[in-house]
Amino acid sequence: MITGAEIGTFLSRRRGIGRLHWSDWLTYGYLLMGVLIVLLPILWMILSSLKSPAALVENDPRALPYEQITIPAADGKSHTVFLWTRSDGVAVDVALVGVRGLNARVFEPGRPDTVFEVPRASLQRKETVAPRWDNYTEPTIGSTQSRTFNFLRYFWNSSFVTVVATLLTLIVNAMAGFALSKYRFAGRDAMALVIIATLLVPPTVILVPLFITVSKLGLLNSLWGVIIPAVATPTGVFLLRQYMLTIPDELLEAARMDAASEWKIFWRIILPLSLPALSVLAILSVMWRWNDFMWPLIVLTQSEVFTLQLGLSTFKGELNDNMHHLLAMTVLTLLPVTLVFVVLQKHITTGIANTGLK
Amino acid sequence: MSAALTWIWKALGDLIDGPLRSLQKHIGAHRMAYVFLAPNLIIFGLFSFWPMLLNFYIAFTGGQSVILAERPLIGVENFRELLACPSYLDPRTCPVAGYSFWTGLWNTLFFALVQVPIMVVVALVTALILNRNIRGRGFWRAVYFYPVMLSPVVVAVIWDWILKRRGILNALLDDMVSGWNDLARSGVWFEIGLGLILLLPLLPVTRALLARIASPHRLRLSHGLAVGLAILLSTWLARSGGLVLPDYRPVNWLIDQRAGWPMFWVIFVYTWGHLGFYMLILLAGLQAIPRDLYEAAEMDGTSRFRSFWRITLPLLMPTMVVVLVLSLIRAFQVFDEVYVLTGGGPGQATKMIIQHIYESAFIGDAKRYGIAAASSVLVAGLLMVLTLVQLLVTRRRAGG
Structure with missing residues (x-):
C-alpha cells in the first residue's frame, strides 16, 4: 500500500538537496519521466471522460472539461453566452440569437427584447468548468442509452466470471496440490509430469479444438x-504444492488419530494453513479473469453474456460518436483493478515477484 | 461477520464431508488422493489434452462444420495451402491462407525481435535505478507496475484516444513546433540566448585553435574570437530562418502506414503495458544479490562500473534468461492489445500470427477451422521449443 509517509518522504526529499550527487539527479529525472509516461495517458483519459461530446469531437486539448454557458430561451431551447468586447474596451455578457454574415445578433441577458448586431470577431465564448457526469450515469443507470452499452449487465458478467472462476481455481488446484504433496500413491510423479506438461500448450494454440469441445x-x-x-x-x-510441502506431516497424523476424514484434514487444516499461497493465487486469478479477452471473445458472441472487456472492445469498434460513453466506461472498468491495486499493492508485487507469474 | 464466515466455512466443509467420508470408508484413506486429483485431471484432460490431440486431427480435415463427423479428411491439404509458397519472404506469392499465415508470422517475428530486446533493456535500466538507494522506492515501483494490472482492452482504448489524428499527441507536437517557431522568430532576445548557448562549445574550440600563439593576450584573444563567432553565427542562424521548423502536419499514427508508425505504436503500447512485470522480476533478482559482495568490492577499491560488470550482471544472468525467454513466448502470442488497437491494420501491417488463427476460424463466412488448426500446429512447435528452454532454465535456477 502506498502510505502517506512514503509520499511524504518522497515529496520532502528536497531537504537533502545539497547532498544530492549528479547521478541522483539523473535517477530522479529518469523516474519522474517514467512516471509521467505511465500516468499521464491514464490521467488524460480520466479527464477526457468528463467532457461533453462536443468537446470530444472538437478534441479540445485543454485538461479541464470546459463547457459554454447557456441561458434558457423562451421556446425551450437555449442561447449560448459570449463575452462581447465593446469598442470602448469594456466587456459585457451577451446571448446569441443568430448569425448574419460577419455579424452576430445578440441581446444582453435580462433584456431579450432588444436584439442588436455586433461583429462576430468581437465575441468570445464564455465558458465554465463543468464535468459531465452524464457520461457515467447514462450507460449505467440511465434508461435510454442502456441499449448501446449495458454496463451493469457486463459488469455483473465480469464479476460473476471473476469471482466464481477464482473460487473454483483455488479449490480445484488446492485439492490437486494437497494430493501431490501429502500422499504417496502409484503414478504420482507421472501425474505431476502430465500436469506440468500442459504448460507446453498455451491456450492460444488450441483455440479451435477447445472451441469445438x-x-x-x-x-x-x-x-x-x-x-x-x-x-x-x-x-x-x-504454487500450492510447493507451499503445502512445508506443512509438517505430524499435524495430519494427529488429526487422523482424532478420526478426522481426509476431506476434513484438507478443509480444516491444510486450507487455512496455506492461506499465504492461496492469496497469491487468488490475486493472480482475479487479474487473469477480470482482464481476460481472447477466450471470452471466442466463447461469447451474444451481447447479453458479454464481459466488460468484450463490451468495451465491441463498443470501440462500432462507433466514434459515442466516445464520451466509451471513455467513461473504460474508466469504470479500470477502477476496480486500480482500487484493489492501491490497497493490496505490497502483496501483489511481492507475490508476483516471488512466483514469476502474472 | 468473521464468526458468520467461519460458521459458513465449517458448514460447507461438513456438507461436502458427508459423501466423501462414506467414499473414504469404501476405498480407504490412501486412495482419497485420486479423489482430490480428479477434478483437476478431468478439466486438464477435457480442456487441454483432448484439444491438443484433436488439434492434430482437425488440421487434416476440411469443410466448415463444427461437428467432427461432418469434417472430411483431406490429408495434408491445409499444410500445403499454408506452405506452398514460391517464396516465404514474399507472402503475396502464397495461396490465400498462406498469405495470411506468412504475413502474420513475419509481423510477429519482427514484433518479437524488436519489442523483446527494447523491453528487457528498459526493464533492466529501470530495475537498476529502483535498486539504488532512493527515496520512496515502493511508490515508484508501484507506479511502474500499475499498467500491468490494466486489461489489454483498457490499454488499447487509452492509447487509441491519445493517438487519434486530432488527439492529444498531435496537439502537443503542434504546440511544441509552433512554440519553438514563435521563439525562433522572436528577434533579439532569441539571438542573445542562442549566442550564449553557442558560446559554450565555441570557447574551448577557439582556445584550442589559438593554443600555439605565444602572446600575453592569448586568453583574451581566444575569448574575443569565440564571442565574435557566436554573435555572427546566432544572427545568421536566426535571421536566415534556418531554425524555423516547417508547420507540423498531424500524423494519423495508427493508420498512416508510410513511415511504419502503426507497428511502432503497437510495439510501444505493448511495452508500456508489460514493462512493469519484467522490471519487477529483475528487481527481485537484483535484491537477491548479497550486499556484502558490493561492500567487499568497495573495500578493494573496485569502481562501480567494474562491480556492475563483474558482480551484478553475472549474478543476474539467470533471471535475465528467464525474463528473455518468458517475454519472447508472450510476444509470440501477442493478440489482445494489437487486435483492439489496430485490428491488424492498416491493411495487414500489424496482423499477428494469433490473429491469423483467430480470423481463419472465427471471422467471416468461411470458417476455416482446418487452416486455423494447421497453423496452430506450426506455431505450437515454435512455442514448445521456447517453453522447454524456459522450463530447463527455471529448473536450473530453482535447483541451484
Missing part, C-alpha cells in the same frame, strides 16, 4: 464456457 458441451454463449476450461492451472497446482 466447448460447443459440444453446450457451453457456447454461457459464462461457464469461459470459467471452466481455465480453472485447472498447472502454475496454481505447483
